[in-house]
Amino acid sequence: MEGRSLLEKPETVSEAAPRPGQTDCLDLGQLANGQLLRYDCPFAQDAPRDVFTIKVSRRERDEVAGRGDNGRTAVGRGMAPWLVGFGAVAGAGAALGGYALLYEPFDVRAERLTVRLMRDRRGLPDEGLRILHISDTHFRGADRRERAKIEQVRRATADAQFDLLIHTGDFLHNDEGLENVLALFDSIPRPRIGAFAVTGNHDHVVYEMRRALHYSWRTFWARGGKCCDGATGKRALARRARLGSLLQFARYLLNNRFDGEPSGVNDIAGLRRALEGRGVRFLDNRAVRLEGTDAYVVGIEDLLQGEPDLQGGLQDVRPDAPTILLSHNPDIIAAPAAGQADLILAGHTHGGQIVLPLLGPVYTQTEQLTRSEASGHWRHGKTHVYVHRGLGESIPIRLGSPPHVTFLTLLPARPSGA
Numbered sequence: 001m002e003g004r005s006l007l008e009k010p011e012t013v014s015e016a017a018p019r020p021g022q023t024d025c026l027d028l029g030q031l032a033n034g035q036l037l038r039y040d041c042p043f044a045q046d047a048p049r050d051v052f053t054i055k056v057s058r059r060e061r062d063e064v065a066g067r068g069d070n071g072r073t074a075v076g077r078g079m080a081p082w083l084v085g086f087g088a089v090a091g092a093g094a095a096l097g098g099y100a101l102l103y104e105p106f107d108v109r110a111e112r113l114t115v116r117l118m119r120d121r122r123g124l125p126d127e128g129l130r131i132l133h134i135s136d137t138h139f140r141g142a143d144r145r146e147r148a149k150i151e152q153v154r155r156a157t158a159d160a161q162f163d164l165l166i167h168t169g170d171f172l173h174n175d176e177g178l179e180n181v182l183a184l185f186d187s188i189p190r191p192r193i194g195a196f197a198v199t200g201n202h203d204h205v206v207y208e209m210r211r212a213l214h215y216s217w218r219t220f221w222a223r224g225g226k227c228c229d230g231a232t233g234k235r236a237l238a239r240r241a242r243l244g245s246l247l248q249f250a251r252y253l254l255n256n257r258f259d260g261e262p263s264g265v266n267d268i269a270g271l272r273r274a275l276e277g278r279g280v281r282f283l284d285n286r287a288v289r290l291e292g293t294d295a296y297v298v299g300i301e302d303l304l305q306g307e308p309d310l311q312g313g314l315q316d317v318r319p320d321a322p323t324i325l326l327s328h329n330p331d332i333i334a335a336p337a338a339g340q341a342d343l344i345l346a347g348h349t350h351g352g353q354i355v356l357p358l359l360g361p362v363y364t365q366t367e368q369l370t371r372s373e374a375s376g377h378w379r380h381g382k383t384h385v386y387v388h389r390g391l392g393e394s395i396p397i398r399l400g401s402p403p404h405v406t407f408l409t410l411l412p413a414r415p416s417g418a
């Protein structure tokens with residue numbers, strides 16, 4: 001288009017008026033709205049800035065702006081809508097990935113919960129037992145990330161007063177994490193009565209996650225090609241599965257073991273020794289009566305990599321005494337004897353670690369729980385169950401399942417008639 005032809009009538013005319021070929025200073029940004037434009041063209045530093053009124057038709061305006069008949073810009077005309085959509089989705093995905101990798105794993109929350117015994121069992125102090133519950137630290141010697149978490153825990157627990165410090169296992173992802181585990185315990189105030197723990201499957205074994213899918217496929221067929229057929233709980237998802245093998249395998253992955261292939265062992269004896277030096281007592285299928293109360297804490301070895309013996313652990317517990325059961329894996333609820341406990345504290349699920357809107361946790365690592373039971377507090381008969389989301393991760397991302405510490409108070413039952 002010849003810019004000169006746009007000139008209709010100058011409002012002022014001077015020596016510095018545009019000459020042929022000098023309309024290339026036209027600012028397209030001034031052509032955005034309407035047909036009548038004010039055209040400010042500084043042709044010379046020392047000349048007055050002359051103003052011309054030019055009249056531009058819509059077609060001419062579109063030509064100057066490089067638009068086609070449909071009003072799209074030249075750039076828009078060359079970019080397919082699917083490409084724009086793909087770019088938007090990719091950008092949103094990158095932002096979400098950055099959040100899941102770099103923000104949420106360090107967003108350590110302090111959560112509080114008070115529960116009351118559902119059975120009239122005597123032996124708790126009137127004010128109850130105050131418990132600080134942590135779990136699944138999964139330290140592996142990634143100093144920057146782990147020190148950041150330790151600092152968050154230190155802030156969340158500073159000046160807190162509690163009777164019991166409980167860790168429900170998966171201290172380590174591998175032995176290189178031991179130093180930071182000890183630093184974590186050094187950062188937490190001392191409990192009034194004591195610190196107790198059970199070990200998790202990762203404390204025993206190092207897993208090779210790169211072969212997780214292959215390993216899961218092998219274990220799936222080793223179990224008869226059926227999802228979760230070892231489950232005994234009436235809510236096991238496997239009992240309702242009646243579709244083909246691939247669907248069964250998908251359910252197996254989502255509800256069962258996607259831990260990767262065991263590729264080595266951790267120095268679990270060294271972990272125990274080091275933490276016992278910090279005053280932590282490991283309860284391997286055994287119980288202790290809490291000082292100054294008639295309540296018991298019982299710990300059970302890990303269901304996957306340990307040698308759990310719940311009956312053995314409970315044998316020294318008075319049947320009518322308030323009882324807290326520690327089990328890394330919450331699938332312990334399937335054992336009838338677990339009903340003797342008033343409170344079960346567990347971890348292992350990481351709350352799913354990735355929790356999607358509407359779908360919930362992507363992967364729960366349990367055979368006995370529904371997706372809504374993968375974290376938090378719920379009841380199983382007369383037993384309170386609390387499943388901790390953990391402080392660490394197996395794969396270092398979290399989405400919708402932030403790490404936390406929990407201050408839990410266990411109160412005596414309400415007096416009958418109250």
Ligand SMILES: [Fe+2]
Nearest residue numbers: 136170202348
């Ligand atoms: Fe874990």
